[in-house]
Amino acid sequence: MGEKAVRPEKGYAVEQIGKMIGESSSLIVTTFTGLGSARMNTLRSTVRKKSGRYFVVKNRTFGVAARQFGLEGLCAFLKGQIGIVFGQDDSLDLLKAVVNFGRENEELKLLGGFFEGRVRSAEDMLAVAVMPPREICAGELVGTLSSPLSELVEALSGVARSFVFVLNSVAENRGRSVPE
Numbered sequence: 001m002g003e004k005a006v007r008p009e010k011g012y013a014v015e016q017i018g019k020m021i022g023e024s025s026s027l028i029v030t031t032f033t034g035l036g037s038a039r040m041n042t043l044r045s046t047v048r049k050k051s052g053r054y055f056v057v058k059n060r061t062f063g064v065a066a067r068q069f070g071l072e073g074l075c076a077f078l079k080g081q082i083g084i085v086f087g088q089d090d091s092l093d094l095l096k097a098v099v100n101f102g103r104e105n106e107e108l109k110l111l112g113g114f115f116e117g118r119v120r121s122a123e124d125m126l127a128v129a130v131m132p133p134r135e136i137c138a139g140e141l142v143g144t145l146s147s148p149l150s151e152l153v154e155a156l157s158g159v160a161r162s163f164v165f166v167l168n169s170v171a172e173n174r175g176r177s178v179p180e
Contacts, residue, residue, distance in 0.1 A: 010061060017057060017065040026087035028098050028113040028125070029077040032056070035107040043101055043108065050097045051089040057082060073119030077111040091115060092128070099129040 021027065032040065047054045059078040066074045087094045095115065102108040110122045120128075131137070 013058070013061050014064050014068075017062055018068050020053070020055070020086045021065055021069050021071070024086040024088065024114075026085075026091035026094065026113065026115045027071075027074065028085035028087070028095060028115075029074060029111040030083045030085065030098070030102075031080050031109045031111055032083050032107060033081050035105060039105055039107075043098075043105075046097050046101055047085055047094065050087075050094040052085050052087045052094045054083055054085050057084055071114055071119060074112070074114060077113075079111075082111070085113075092134075095125060095129050099126060 032043075035043070044054045059082060062082070062084060063075045063078055066072065085094065085098055098108075099110065102110055110125060112119070112121050113125055114120070115125055115128065
């Protein structure tokens, strides 16, 4: 089934949204029904601090632009009034900021998005947002891997220590001392 042609007067909007998609490392699709202008400005400010931009867009216009970039999966999220967060740098910090804002403002709901090279559902994105930072995960992994090694070293040194005690005991029983 073919896509209807975009009217010439809408072509510029599709082109601009396409340009923003091309410059973005992540996209977060939200709905904002009932979010007042003051809180909308606060959301935009929060997103801007994390190197992102938040725009209210028309579903069809965004859908046409998303398809041009092979992101057809995002079209499933285009229902009702939507706003798109266009992420530039650290996508995880931006995602966490949007999720936290949504927790404080029930009117903002995460619908899904494009994150780390894949179109993801809202549930997937929320799961990623609650994960601890990468540095903490790496530290926990190192601790988990080093724990058995430390125990092995301790066990082997215990065996060696016991062997030395046995040798010293045998030497004392024979009346000779073993050099240390």
